[in-house]
Amino acid sequence: MINQIYQLVAPRQFEITYRNENIKKNKVIVRPLYLSICAADQRYYTGKRDEQVLEKKLPMALTHEGVGEVVYDSQGKYDIGTKVIMVPNTPIEKDEVIKENYLPSSKFRSSGYDGFMQDYVFMNHDRIVEIPANLDLSILSYSELVSVSWHAIQRFKQKSISKTDSFGVWGDGNLGYITAILLRNLYPESKIYVFGKTDYKLSHFSFVNDVIYINRIPEDLKIDHAFECVGGKGSQSAINQMINLISPEGSIALLGVSEYPVEINTRLILEKGLTMIGSSRSSAKDFQDIANLYKENPDIIEKLSLLKGEEIEVRTLNDAIKAFELDLSTSWGKTVIKWTM
Structure with a gap:
């Protein structure tokens, strides 16, 4: 069959390409229904990656967050x-x-490998996770970001000390919000503090113990562990605040991506015996775990619904450009694409 793939060929420029696919090969064919735009997609779309990176990776279909429906399964495993x-x-x-997400040989969609902006996506059987049809698929479209946070928390569990009376989450954006939701679910008796700087963003964190402005931190505050969900230039000051506030032998989980090196207070890291845990992307098991979490905790879906921003129906390449441009002006939440190409 001929599959249409909608590739970014240059910053802000999409084109259609055609690929002949063998439907008899051992794959599940999925029709995308809802996609979500990630900050990494925007760095490609706006050309904010290094020129050599863009030259190497484009043309490429964007988006790596999405849900769809099975239209054909070579093994008959999925209806x-x-x-x-x-x-x-x-x-x-x-x-x-x-783990699979740290192997240099692994391919990642919309990062040098075509993402989900296609008429049909040919997936390996272990690369899809079934979800109940009665859940809001537009909200589940950004489950990849939930899986990233879940994965970081699992790594934290494996590598940290057992004292978990309090957590600090730095970052009042999408990733910080999701991380706080998951920590509240996994550690219901712990105190959870969210550190940020924007009023209307922090107003969404009604389920945590307290929200704290990064320029007004109480002098006597101490936390057991910290999660950095800031990224970019702001990660340097965030990490150093964590190092100052965290108790001895605590752990700092790093989730935010920065394009440039940052300076941190290594002397205090050594004095306190802190553990810093890097985390990137997620595995198929993490997706399965969060699918189970959705079934067992419908209140998580309700909280995640506050992250949903604009929903744009994409029928043409101009609609796709409109969705990405709108997302650039969105300061809170996830832009969702209803994929009807």
Whole structure:
């Protein structure tokens, strides 16, 4: 069959390409229904990546967050119409120690490998996760970001000390919000503090113990562990605030992405015996875990719904440009694409 793929060929410029796909090969064919735009997609769309990176990775279909429905399964494992979350990470080897999302050989959609902006996406069977059809698929479209936060918390559990009386989450944006939701669910007895600087963003965190402005931190405040969800230039001051406030032998989980190196107070890290845990992307198991979490905790879906921003129906390439341009002016929440190309 001929599949249409909508690729970014240059900053702010999409084109249609055609690919002949063999429907008899061992794949599940998924029709995308809802996609969500990520900050990483925007760095490609606006050309804010290094020129050599753009030259190497474009042309490329964008988006790595999305849900769809099965239209064909070569193995007959999934019924036609089954709703699924699509997993963007695609490993091509297995390692007994290193997880799939840290293997350099793994392919990641919309990062040098075509993302979900296609008529049909040909997926390996272990790269889709079934979800109940009665859930709001537009909200579940940004499940990839939820899986990233979930993965970071699982790494924290494996590598940190057992004292978990209090957590600090730095960042009042989408990732900070999701991380706070998951921490509240996993550690219901712990105190959770969110550190930020924007009133209307912090107003969404009604379920935490307290929201704290980064320029008005109480002098006597101490926390056991910290999660950095800031990224960019702001991550330097955020990490150093964490180092100052965290108790001895606490852990700092780093989730925010910065294009440039940052300076941190290593002397205090050594004095306190702190553990810093890097985390990136997620695995198929993380997606399965959050799908189970959705089923068992419908209140999480309700909280995640506050992240949904504009929903744009995309029928043409001009609609796609409109969605990405609108997303650039959105300071809170996720722009969702209803994919009807």
